[in-house]
Amino acid sequence: MTRGRFITFEGGEGAGKSTQVGRLRERLDQAQIAAIVTREPGGSPGAEAIRTLLVTGAADRWSATTETLLMYAARADHIERTISPALERGQWVICDRFADSTRAYQGAAGGAAEALIAGLEAAVLGDARPDLTFMFDLPPELGLARAAGRGGAEARFESKGLAFHQRLRERFLSIAESEPDRWAVIDAAQTPDAVALAVWRAVEERLL
Numbered sequence: 001m002t003r004g005r006f007i008t009f010e011g012g013e014g015a016g017k018s019t020q021v022g023r024l025r026e027r028l029d030q031a032q033i034a035a036i037v038t039r040e041p042g043g044s045p046g047a048e049a050i051r052t053l054l055v056t057g058a059a060d061r062w063s064a065t066t067e068t069l070l071m072y073a074a075r076a077d078h079i080e081r082t083i084s085p086a087l088e089r090g091q092w093v094i095c096d097r098f099a100d101s102t103r104a105y106q107g108a109a110g111g112a113a114e115a116l117i118a119g120l121e122a123a124v125l126g127d128a129r130p131d132l133t134f135m136f137d138l139p140p141e142l143g144l145a146r147a148a149g150r151g152g153a154e155a156r157f158e159s160k161g162l163a164f165h166q167r168l169r170e171r172f173l174s175i176a177e178s179e180p181d182r183w184a185v186i187d188a189a190q191t192p193d194a195v196a197l198a199v200w201r202a203v204e205e206r207l208l
Contacts, residue, residue, distance in 0.1 A: 004034075004087040005207050006128065008098040011136030012168050013158045014146030015188040016195060020136070021096050023196045024203070028092060031208075035092035036082075040074065040101065044081040047074035055154040059161075064110030071102050072120040079128045087128070099125060100133060100175055105157065108171030109164045132206055134199060135176045136188035140165035143188075 007024070009017040021037055028035040041051040054062070054070055062070065075098075086093050099121055106112040140162060147158045176183035184202040186195055 001088075001090045004089070004091045004093060005131045006083070006087060006093045006095070007203070007207075008095045008100065008130040008133045009136065010097060010100050010104070010133055010172055011188060012138060012140055012143045012165055012172070014143035014148075015136035015138045016146075016192065017096050017134075017136050019192060020134075020195055020199055021094050023192075024094055024199055027196075027200050027203075028094075033092055034090065035094055036086050037094050037096075038078070038082055039096040040078060040098055041071055042074065043078040043083070043095070046077040046081070050074040050077075055156050057156055059156060059159045061156065064106045064112035065116065067110065068102060068106040068112045068116060068120065071106065072124055075099065075102075076124045079124065079126070083128050084126075095130075098130060098133075100172070103175060104168050104171040109160075109167040130182060132202065133176075133179075133183050134202070135172050135183055135185045136195070137169070137173065137185050138188040140169055 009021055011017055018039075021039075025035055025037050040047070041054050042048045050070055050073055054067065054074075083093050083095070102117055102120075107114055107117050144158060144162070144165060147155070173185070176185050184199075184206070186198050186202075188195060190198070
């Protein structure tokens, strides 16, 4: 059986990733490609329990190092129980955030040691490496304004301040520039229809 493809969506808060994850799933369904949608932190029962610890509470609830360890505990379970089994069944996996978010959020923006993150990547990811990663690029001021309109309890990272989110954007763009074969940078300020079209064109060109 042919292994499935692994697509990840990255970007700052309020960039519209979750909407586009759903739209890509619909396009794959229309193309008769079996796919699952998942997210991080989360994506498996154990990882969802850890998610609650990470995305709720005060901005300074955890240090960047502790966040990194929690993220990778959740990610290990997610890979073992959801991502790897789906890929082995030949399904495509569409994931709202993955390991690059740890590099950006906990690493560049939060200050966790790059060596710690690299070591955990090497130990945990295994073959679960994305075939294609979208970076939804948006000025952080606009993204945070959009995110503020969502409300809800999961706003811990949104509350970390503009400077944090500016560092976050810079790091995502630098990773994308360093790995152009894997990344596609999308202007997330476009209309949802325009973004969806750009996403689908990249999938067609690179994976189909």
